[in-house]
Amino acid sequence: MKIALLIISIVLIIIVLLQSSKADNGPQIISGGQSELFANRKERGSELVITRITMLLGLSFFVVCLISMFL
Secondary structure (H helix, E strand, C coil): CHHHHHHHHHHHHHHHHHCCCCCCCHHHHHHCCCCCCCCCCCCCCHHHHHHHHHHHHHHHHHHHHHHHHHC
């Protein structure tokens, strides 16, 4: 179980780092400027695949943690 958790953690970190940043202009967010950070953007292509992989890995991480807690 610990090895599976370690592998899922490493892959999850890599996939999260591969995701594109939705905050293109950081100083605008901090200063409160007009920002489209929370705008509804459609994800297409590889961005959609990476988002779904991230969601599946996060869910599997959660499930493996719960299972290892009860064993």
